[in-house]
Amino acid sequence: MKSRLIASLALGAAVVLGTTGCNMLAPQATTIQYSASDGVNVPDSGPLKVRNALIIANEDGTLGNLVAAVVNSTEDDLTLNVSIDGQAQKLEVGANSSVSLGVDSAAMLFDDVGKPGADVDVSFQSGEGEGVRISVPILDGTLPYYTQFVPTPAATATPAS
Numbered sequence: 001m002k003s004r005l006i007a008s009l010a011l012g013a014a015v016v017l018g019t020t021g022c023n024m025l026a027p028q029a030t031t032i033q034y035s036a037s038d039g040v041n042v043p044d045s046g047p048l049k050v051r052n053a054l055i056i057a058n059e060d061g062t063l064g065n066l067v068a069a070v071v072n073s074t075e076d077d078l079t080l081n082v083s084i085d086g087q088a089q090k091l092e093v094g095a096n097s098s099v100s101l102g103v104d105s106a107a108m109l110f111d112d113v114g115k116p117g118a119d120v121d122v123s124f125q126s127g128e129g130e131g132v133r134i135s136v137p138i139l140d141g142t143l144p145y146y147t148q149f150v151p152t153p154a155a156t157a158t159p160a161s
Contacts, residue, residue, distance in 0.1 A: 046129025056149040064113030065151040067102030116140035
């Protein structure tokens with residue numbers, strides 16, 4: 001009788017361990033952080049937080065518009081330094097405010113970013129932070145909500161004959 005009890009307890013323990021053992025060995029997908037949008041969240045690049053960064057480029061990739069949300073939760077006005085392939089630009093962000101980069105007066109345009117569908121390495125740095133270089137996706141205006149962000153080259157004057 002005791003051997004039956006011991007055998008059933010051992011079998012029960014083996015079933016419980018076998019069905020829950022995967023959680024001990026495999027990482028849980030819900031604990032892995034990722035960017036749940038078309039853009040990428042930039043890891044800490046200083047006190048400014050850059051969220052959902054992506055580039056909307058024209059069809060041939062000769063001009064790209066960096067689109068992102070930049071959040072300053074500090075008491076100081078700060079500058080975000082952004083560079084792509086040697087092209088550097090700055091964005092001033094007021095204390096306790098955010099900027100929707102790529103919209104209206106906060107447009108940040110870069111030349112020769114690459115064709116839509118590719119990625120480009122972009123460097124972000126603010127405050128005393130060391131800065132971060134991250135691969136940012138390049139999209140186009142195929143999706144209706146991105147058409148307003150597609151940059152158009154500035155018109156050049158044609159010489160009169």
